[in-house]
Amino acid sequence: MSAVYNYVLNLGDNTLILGQRLSEWCGVGPFLEEDLALTNTSLDIIGQAKMLLEYAAKLKNDTQSADDLAFMRDQHQFKNVLLVEQPNGDYSQTMLRQYFMDVYHVHLYSALSNSSNQQLAGIAAKSLKEVTYHLERSQLWIKRMAHGSTESFNRLQTSLNKLWHYHHELFEETKELSQLVVQGIAANPKELHKKWDTEVKTLMATTPLEIPQTGWKATGGRIGHHSEYLGKMLCEMQFLQRAYPGCEW
Amino acid sequence: MYSQGLRDSKAGDESPELLEAFQKRIDAEEKIEPRDWMPQAYRKTLIRQISQHAHSEIVGQLPEANWVTRAPTLKRKLILLAKIQDEAGHGLYLYSAAETLGESRHQMYQDLLSGKAKYSSIFNYPTLNWADAGAVGWLVDGAAIMNQVALCRTSYGPYSRAMVRICKEESFHQRQGYDIMIKMANGTPEQKAMAQDALNRTWWPSLMMFGPSDKDSTHSNQSMKWKIKRFSNDDLRQKFIDATVPQAEYLGLTIPDKNLKYNKKTGHYDFSEIIWDELFDVIKGNGPCNQQRMDARNKAYDDGAWVREAAAAYAEKQQNNKEVA
Numbered sequence: 294m295s296a297v298y299n300y301v302l303n304l305g306d307n308t309l310i311l312g313q314r315l316s317e318w319c320g321v322g323p324f325l326e327e328d329l330a331l332t333n334t335s336l337d338i339i340g341q342a343k344m345l346l347e348y349a350a351k352l353k354n355d356t357q358s359a360d361d362l363a364f365m366r367d368q369h370q371f372k373n374v375l376l377v378e379q380p381n382g383d384y385s386q387t388m389l390r391q392y393f394m395d396v397y398h399v400h401l402y403s404a405l406s407n408s409s410n411q412q413l414a415g416i417a418a419k420s421l422k423e424v425t426y427h428l429e430r431s432q433l434w435i436k437r438m439a440h441g442s443t444e445s446f447n448r449l450q451t452s453l454n455k456l457w458h459y460h461h462e463l464f465e466e467t468k469e470l471s472q473l474v475v476q477g478i479a480a481n482p483k484e485l486h487k488k489w490d491t492e493v494k495t496l497m498a499t500t501p502l503e504i505p506q507t508g509w510k511a512t513g514g515r516i517g518h519h520s521e522y523l524g525k526m527l528c529e530m531q532f533l534q535r536a537y538p539g540c541e542w
Numbered sequence: 543m544y545s546q547g548l549r550d551s552k553a554g555d556e557s558p559e560l561l562e563a564f565q566k567r568i569d570a571e572e573k574i575e576p577r578d579w580m581p582q583a584y585r586k587t588l589i590r591q592i593s594q595h596a597h598s599e600i601v602g603q604l605p606e607a608n609w610v611t612r613a614p615t616l617k618r619k620l621i622l623l624a625k626i627q628d629e630a631g632h633g634l635y636l637y638s639a640a641e642t643l644g645e646s647r648h649q650m651y652q653d654l655l656s657g658k659a660k661y662s663s664i665f666n667y668p669t670l671n672w673a674d675a676g677a678v679g680w681l682v683d684g685a686a687i688m689n690q691v692a693l694c695r696t697s698y699g700p701y702s703r704a705m706v707r708i709c710k711e712e713s714f715h716q717r718q719g720y721d722i723m724i725k726m727a728n729g730t731p732e733q734k735a736m737a738q739d740a741l742n743r744t745w746w747p748s749l750m751m752f753g754p755s756d757k758d759s760t761h762s763n764q765s766m767k768w769k770i771k772r773f774s775n776d777d778l779r780q781k782f783i784d785a786t787v788p789q790a791e792y793l794g795l796t797i798p799d800k801n802l803k804y805n806k807k808t809g810h811y812d813f814s815e816i817i818w819d820e821l822f823d824v825i826k827g828n829g830p831c832n833q834q835r836m837d838a839r840n841k842a843y844d845d846g847a848w849v850r851e852a853a854a855a856y857a858e859k860q861q862n863n864k865e866v867a
Contacts, residue, residue, distance in 0.1 A: 316610045316611055316623060319623060320604050320606075320607035320626065320630075321838060321842040321845075322846065323842070323845065323846025324849075325600070325637075329627055329630050329634070332623055332630070336627065339616065339620055384846070384849045441852025441853065441856040442848065529611050530611060530612065533614035534614055539730075540614075540729050540730055540733055541725055541729060542722075
């Protein structure tokens, strides 16, 4: 059971931290329609986090709730990939991170819709509808920025140079995960990686963007080794629950 | 470009006959639609009022967004995000309603950014603890609903229709705010103190949301005659107080007004004189957060400039490609 718990927690933390980052844009988007769209995306993704963390809490089979998992764990207990905790940066960085995650989520949820785990299959089927729309939007922004102006292209290229090194972590393989794949519970990371790579590189090939060829690869989220950014995010996110523990809100 | 095709009246064209016919339509409760003839002053008043309302929605995102990243539970975070998204949506409908009168959204927005246009002074106060997220819903949205329910019957069609939809969402917002207050007021002593503190700070500014007293209200008379406004500032304020006092009592919180007392004779609550100088001062730009709010709006606009330019350039390239094909 703990392998499923770790898997669900990893997916739940990815969505929670990504949704939290996106919510920082609330009220200050580049124009009103984007403000609405960003908030909407954040809402969907935090909604997914809520479902996943509720399920994780249930798997733990004790009195913990999704809120306990979100607000009462320290950073070393979070299992998310480092990509989602990276700062929003400018709009190209936010939208590129979003595009990477949207492509990943579409393939992940498509696969999980057929999971032998009914609970996961249900969450995935519901979430797939949302992320399909998110992908349509973030993909269009990649095209807009890549082909729009010199400035937007340069900014997007800079973000690509920064963020490319973070995507590998989404497809890391572990023994525990392989067993879940064999059982038909988890999505196969190798297949996901292949699909992600093909889709992202196909889009990039239609633009003058250059994918960085070498460099460092982010890792560590799965074992609680994060970037310095996560601790500060949690300070903000968990403030009330930590300062006034045991309250009802 | 929106002014083209509008049946604009020049000052000289506003013959007594036209004005009388217009007033008759108003008196007969007919809705005035964008293509209908209307006096210039009617158009101008509406553009001012609707755009101010739109600006208030947009600036009003900021004090609540201040708590989004710190909302105490996932459920509260989702509700607050959804609520702020609604407010941005209201801004969109309202800018659209104002555009039907011939003013472009771009121009209205520039007026906001330059400080020429006003927005509701309530958003120039800070949200200092989590209970403020509750108090904003309960009191600020509660006061807004009093105004807006009346505006559902306003004489200008697009404004009135926008209001119907907005009111439905606002009553949800008010309930969610009150729900936060219920939890806080019935929580630990610290939570109750936060709730009382939020009420203390929000009460008077929310009463000021109804605008100056009737005797000092510059725009009221003509707006009532044109049925843009249906109730006076003071009547709406009284209605709000009468509805809100029992809600505060239910929460076990104290409204910060020693003279607040039910008057059996009038059937209304008596209350202290509002310190009007504070309202006029905040409107002038001297509230605690005026500078901060305008800085935030201007920064978002400036930071977003390259994004808007890129989107426009891409759209143009797509269009050219289509034409070549």
